[in-house]
Amino acid sequence: MSTVQWRAVGLLAFVPFAIVSVMNVVAEAVGADDLAGAVKPLIIPLLALAFIVLGPRRPLAPCLVLLLALLFAWLGDIAPTFIVMLAFFLCMQIVYIVLFWRYLRRSRPAMWSVVYAAWWLVLLVLVGPSSGPLFVPVAVYGLALGAMAVLATGTTMLTTIGAALFLLSDSVLGITHFVPSLVFPGHDAVVMLTYTAGQLLIVLGVGSALRRGEAAAAGRLPLQA
Numbered sequence: 001m002s003t004v005q006w007r008a009v010g011l012l013a014f015v016p017f018a019i020v021s022v023m024n025v026v027a028e029a030v031g032a033d034d035l036a037g038a039v040k041p042l043i044i045p046l047l048a049l050a051f052i053v054l055g056p057r058r059p060l061a062p063c064l065v066l067l068l069a070l071l072f073a074w075l076g077d078i079a080p081t082f083i084v085m086l087a088f089f090l091c092m093q094i095v096y097i098v099l100f101w102r103y104l105r106r107s108r109p110a111m112w113s114v115v116y117a118a119w120w121l122v123l124l125v126l127v128g129p130s131s132g133p134l135f136v137p138v139a140v141y142g143l144a145l146g147a148m149a150v151l152a153t154g155t156t157m158l159t160t161i162g163a164a165l166f167l168l169s170d171s172v173l174g175i176t177h178f179v180p181s182l183v184f185p186g187h188d189a190v191v192m193l194t195y196t197a198g199q200l201l202i203v204l205g206v207g208s209a210l211r212r213g214e215a216a217a218a219g220r221l222p223l224q225a
Contacts, residue, residue, distance in 0.1 A: 013054045014200065017046040021196040029189035036188075043196060044074040051203050056210040062103035066206050069095040073199065082177060083134065086141055089170070093144040096202070100151040100159070104209050110153035110160075116146040116167070123171060127178040138174065145170055152202075156209050162201030169194035 020042045027036035048070045056063065069092050076088035120142050124135075131138050145167055152163030173191045176183045 013050040014047070017043065017050055017196075017200070020046055021192075021200075025189050025193045025196070028192050029186050036192075040192075041074070041078050044070050044077060044199070047199060047203055048074075051207060054207070056207065059103075059210070062099060062206070062210060065095060065099045065103065066203065069099060070199075070203075083137070086134075086137060090141050090144055093141070093148045096148045096163075097144065097151055099206070100148065100155050104155040104159065104206065105151070106156070106209075107154045109150045113150040113153045116149050119167070119171070120146045123174065126175055126182070130178040134178075138178075142174075156205040158201045158208060159205030162198045162203075162205060165194045165198030165201065167198075169198055 020039050024036050024039045024043060027033070027039070048067055051063075051066065051070075072088050072092035072095060076085045076092065079085035079088055123142050124139060127138060128135055149163040149167045152160045169191050172187055172194070176187045176191075
């Protein structure tokens with residue numbers, strides 16, 4: 001199956017993920033907490049399933065690394081406390097860092113990605129005074145999240161955008177968790193919208209890049225950025 005065919009068929013394969021994601025976002029927006037909580041654990045498994053069904057078969061290693069990242073994302077989604085969620089999401093960011101740097105790197109990170117350093121400093125200024133004993137874990141997680149977003153800029157456009165949306169999601173989540181004065185109506189819906197969209201674009205970017213690699217190895221496409 002070519003990259004173009006993978007993208008076309010993928011529109012159907014990712015429909016269950018899209019439906020459940022929309023249900024969750026709408027439920028968060030209208031305050032239907034029970035429904036949002038019921039469908040949230042289904043989001044990442046449906047995304048992983050779509051990738052397993054339609055994803056490239058080789059090289060195997062990056063496919064398994066992506067699925068490991070999604071496993072940590074799912075564990076974070078169902079975590080009972082904020083700190084446990086943070087731990088699983090930190091593991092996910094580390095796995096994404098390995099995936100982007102080891103398997104998907106096409107070029108050096110973009111020059112503009114230096115803005116993520118400024119983002120990290122602003123985040124610490126905003127949440128630091130209210131984070132208490134969690135300041136160091138939050139700072140470490142922020143470094144990993146920023147590094148993931150920076151390295152994504154050296155991969156594909158889809159992955160770059162997905163990583164930026166993921167960073168936005170976690171930023172809103174962290175700020176509204178630690179700074180009640182900055183909570184705004186519908187913030188949970190914003191968190192989930194950017195989170196699901198970000199994960200989807202990362203997976204699509206990875207799948208597209210690996211498919212292109214398969215085609216290049218078979219002599220059908222030039223291996224280039």
